[in-house]
Amino acid sequence: MLLEIRNLHVTYGNVKALHGIDLTVEQGEIVTILGANGAGKSTTLMSISGLVKAAQGTISYKDKELTTLRAHNIVKQGISQVPEGRRIFGTLTVQENLNLGAFTLTDKEKIAKNQEWIFSLFPRLHERRQQLAGTLSGGEQQMLAIARALMGSPELLLLDEPSLGLAPILVKSIFATIREINKSGVTILLVEQNARAALKLADRGYVLEVGRIVLEGKAQDLLENREISKAYLGGAG
Template structure:
């Protein structure tokens, strides 16, 4: 469904991605692991059209994405819940959600998506008319995911959804991601919490300084001694 081929991305004069290859099949949850600065967020941002490829291709169902502007990519069916949540703090929960639906003209579909998201995150429905800036971190994370889902995506890109959240909330958010996936949304997950991510995902890629250094089934990565030492050791 999504294919990244030999992708190179620069930030200024610095090469941030060095020819990475990643494949995501329909219906999968694929996780991208790696330390800070490995290029995980850059990878998601390049899929969304927020950073441009210097070389290589990104294909969605065979169609090139790397040549298109970001708003067209959302229309095609790819939405991101960004790192740090980036909710609009002076707007209400409902207004934030509606901004996620800016590419959709079908009012009935918008309503249907909104109701589905409130069923996934009942807390958001309770706080519909509250300003997003007054929500807790966990609620803001729910809102960031809900806002992305309002675009009716075929692929949901999640960038560090567990960052700064209490363990009980992390579990709840990951359970919801599983439910979203069962509804037919393919998920690409960038996550510091490697253990939780691998338990959720079908497959994983490990990145180090802009390169993919390993790819495997999630279960195999969980058992891999190198991964255990680097990412799962000592309860990190």
């Protein structure tokens, strides 16, 4: 098991965001977490990457407990997060953003190899590498956010709403690239409002409602589930 979450509780002040969730991710999988706004999806990802602290429960990655580690040390374990809303550094160039993504690596050859691979995934970023990141289009900024996370050679990539605010044609392109990244050997945990696209991409899925997992299963089974279809896919069945 690559990632195993057991009985995870997260609290913001007096508000309970997660009520004892259990979740697993196997090496090589794409797993998606679905749910309405405020269900606890982003909180789950931020707990894994150490940006919010667990009140209770365990998060183990390759049998190593993460809840005691600080965020930068979790990145060193091989976990990178692409945050919701991209959060690129707008006043830095594309190249400078990518350089920051490689902060945990010391092997220059490895960094160069990663960058070469990233530019093959996102040729547009290669063209724009000396451009200020803040002047990129929304789609290009999303590409940069993913590319920056990949610069650290993660084994597990946490993606938070990669299609948010993008035109349908760009969403298709981003999802095709996510599949390519996965085929290269990177395991992916994906939070996504576009439930249909996420389930078509994923191997398995979890449905979160108000901080609790209410359904889990193979992505295909969830796609065919009438309740899921009604609640998240805009259909009756």
